[in-house]
Amino acid sequence: MHTEHDFSAAGDRLSTFPAFFRVEGRQVAVFGNGDEAFAKVRLLSNTNAHIIAYADEPDDNFARYLADNSVDHRALAYAENLLDGATLVFAATGDERLDRDIVVAARARKIPANAVDQPEFCDFFTPALVTRAPVAVAIGTEGAGPVLAQMIRARVDQMLSPSLGKLARLAVHYRDAAENNVPKGALRRNFWRRFFSGAVADAMANGDTLTAHQAVEQLLDAPEKAEGRVWLVGAGPGAEDLLTLRAQRVLMEADVIVYDALVPQAIVDMGRRDAERLSVGKRKGCHSKSQDDINRLLVRLGRQGMRVVRLKSGDPLVYGRAGEEMAALRDAGIAYEIVPGITSAFAAAADFELPLTLRGVASSLIFTTGHDLAGDVLPDWARLAVSGATIAVYMGRSVAASVAKRLMDAGLAVETTVAVIENASRADRRLLHGTLNDLPDLEHRDEMTGPVMVIIGDAVAGANFEKSESLALSGAPGDLKREYVNG
Structure with missing residues (x-):
C-alpha cells in the first residue's frame, strides 16, 4: 500500500x-x-x-x-x-x-x-538523557524509537568531558565576579569562552581544583589576555574510530590543527569547523617543513594565545619527534599536554590477530625502526630477538633486506615468522606473511606506498594468516607452522 x-x-x-x-x-x-x-x-x-x-x-x-x-x-x-x-x-x-x-x-x-x-x-x-549535572542533554525522537535515542545518547556522552558538570558548577560560583569585573559584551563572551575551553577547563579535567581557581583569578585580572596551549595528540594508526575520546574533545576545542602527512583527512576534519588547519607533512623524501620549522610554528601560535592541536600519526611519544617539540614549548614557557594514541604496532597486531607476547614463547616486545638496523653497529637489543622477543619494526620497507641480514647474522633463524602490514587499521590495509628469509622481497613491493609495519618473532606464528598473502614474490607460500607453548 x-x-x-x-x-x-x-x-x-x-x-x-x-x-x-x-x-x-x-x-x-x-x-x-x-x-x-x-x-x-x-x-x-x-x-x-x-x-x-x-x-x-x-x-x-x-x-x-x-x-x-x-x-x-x-x-x-x-x-x-x-x-x-x-x-x-x-x-x-x-x-x-x-x-x-x-x-x-x-x-x-x-x-x-x-x-x-x-x-x-x-x-x-x-528523553534519553546525558547528565553532567547541572548540565543535561535530552534527546527525543518523537516516537522514532528508543534505540535511535540511545545510539545518539552514546555519541553525545562520548563527546562531553566527565568533568563538565564540575566546570559548570565552578562557573556558577564565579558568575557574579565575572559580571562585576569583566565588561559586558565581546570581552565577557570571550571570558566565558576561555573559561569553558581554556586553562580552567584543562585543570578541572585533570582534577586540579586549586589550579582551576587560580586560572579563573588570572582570567578575571586580565580578561583580554589569552594564554596559548598546545596538545600533542596521537591520531592513532588511521581508523577514525580508534581515536581516543580525549583526542576528539581537544580537536573540537582547537583554534589551530597542525597535522602530519600520515594523518588521514577524515581525522583532521573531525576538528572544530572554523579551526585553522596547517599541514606540516613529513614523508620520506618530501619534507614540507623541517622539525625546527614546526617547533617555531608551535611556539609562535602558543604565544599568540592559540589553542593548538599538534596531530601526529600513531602515538606522539613513539617515533613522533615529540621530545623536540616538548623541549621547544618548555623553553618558551608554553603550556602543553600529551594525548596518547594507539601506536601502529598494536593496530597491526590486531589486524593479524597476532599475540605480541605469548606465554612461554615471547615475554618481551621491542619497538624499533628499520634504520636502527641499517647502521654499522648492531643495536644491543638484537640479542633479545634471538632469545624470543617480538620485534615491531616501524618504517622498515626500504631497508628490509638490511634488517633481515643483520638479524640473521645475529643468530635469528631464517624460518622465523614475519608479518607485514600496510595501512594498519584502515579499510585499504594489506597483510602479508612469510619468514625472515622472505623479508628482503619487501623492498621490491613498490606498490606499497602507505605506512608499513613489520613484526618479527616466534610469537608471530600464532597469528591468523587466512586474510594475508605471501610475502615471497615467487613460489607458492608454504603452510606456516604455528607452535604454541602452553604453560
Whole structure:
C-alpha cells in the first residue's frame, strides 16, 4: 500500500516543544510494579525530585533498588487521591486501560502525565538523557524509537568531558565576579569562552581544583589576555574510530590543527569547523617543513594565545619527534599536554590477530625502526630477538633486506615468522606473511606506498594468516607452522 510522506517544510518542524520541568523538592509520582516503572524511577533519580513510587507488589530488583536508594516507596495500588500534590505523573502499571485512566485523572487535575508506550496519552515524553549535572542533554525522537535515542545518547556522552558538570558548577560560583569585573559584551563572551575551553577547563579535567581557581583569578585580572596551549595528540594508526575520546574533545576545542602527512583527512576534519588547519607533512623524501620549522610554528601560535592541536600519526611519544617539540614549548614557557594514541604496532597486531607476547614463547616486545638496523653497529637489543622477543619494526620497507641480514647474522633463524602490514587499521590495509628469509622481497613491493609495519618473532606464528598473502614474490607460500607453548 502506498503511503504519503510529508517532505514539506512543515514536516521538518517538531510536534513537541523541548523543555525542562523544575522538579527539585517537588513530588513526581510513578505508578507500577515492573520494569517500566523501575526505568522511570531510575531516570528520575538523576534529579532532586521527591520521587514517590506507588508499587503494591514491586518486582524483586525494583524493590531492592527502592530500598537501597531511599526512594519514597508506598505499597499502594492506584487510587485517584494519590495524584494530589504531584507535579508530574508516570503511569507504568503494565495495564494499558489503567494507565489511560491514570492519565485522564491527572489531566483533570492539570498535572502533566505520561502513559508508557501510549503516545496519545502522553503530555510529555521522557528523553534519553546525558547528565553532567547541572548540565543535561535530552534527546527525543518523537516516537522514532528508543534505540535511535540511545545510539545518539552514546555519541553525545562520548563527546562531553566527565568533568563538565564540575566546570559548570565552578562557573556558577564565579558568575557574579565575572559580571562585576569583566565588561559586558565581546570581552565577557570571550571570558566565558576561555573559561569553558581554556586553562580552567584543562585543570578541572585533570582534577586540579586549586589550579582551576587560580586560572579563573588570572582570567578575571586580565580578561583580554589569552594564554596559548598546545596538545600533542596521537591520531592513532588511521581508523577514525580508534581515536581516543580525549583526542576528539581537544580537536573540537582547537583554534589551530597542525597535522602530519600520515594523518588521514577524515581525522583532521573531525576538528572544530572554523579551526585553522596547517599541514606540516613529513614523508620520506618530501619534507614540507623541517622539525625546527614546526617547533617555531608551535611556539609562535602558543604565544599568540592559540589553542593548538599538534596531530601526529600513531602515538606522539613513539617515533613522533615529540621530545623536540616538548623541549621547544618548555623553553618558551608554553603550556602543553600529551594525548596518547594507539601506536601502529598494536593496530597491526590486531589486524593479524597476532599475540605480541605469548606465554612461554615471547615475554618481551621491542619497538624499533628499520634504520636502527641499517647502521654499522648492531643495536644491543638484537640479542633479545634471538632469545624470543617480538620485534615491531616501524618504517622498515626500504631497508628490509638490511634488517633481515643483520638479524640473521645475529643468530635469528631464517624460518622465523614475519608479518607485514600496510595501512594498519584502515579499510585499504594489506597483510602479508612469510619468514625472515622472505623479508628482503619487501623492498621490491613498490606498490606499497602507505605506512608499513613489520613484526618479527616466534610469537608471530600464532597469528591468523587466512586474510594475508605471501610475502615471497615467487613460489607458492608454504603452510606456516604455528607452535604454541602452553604453560
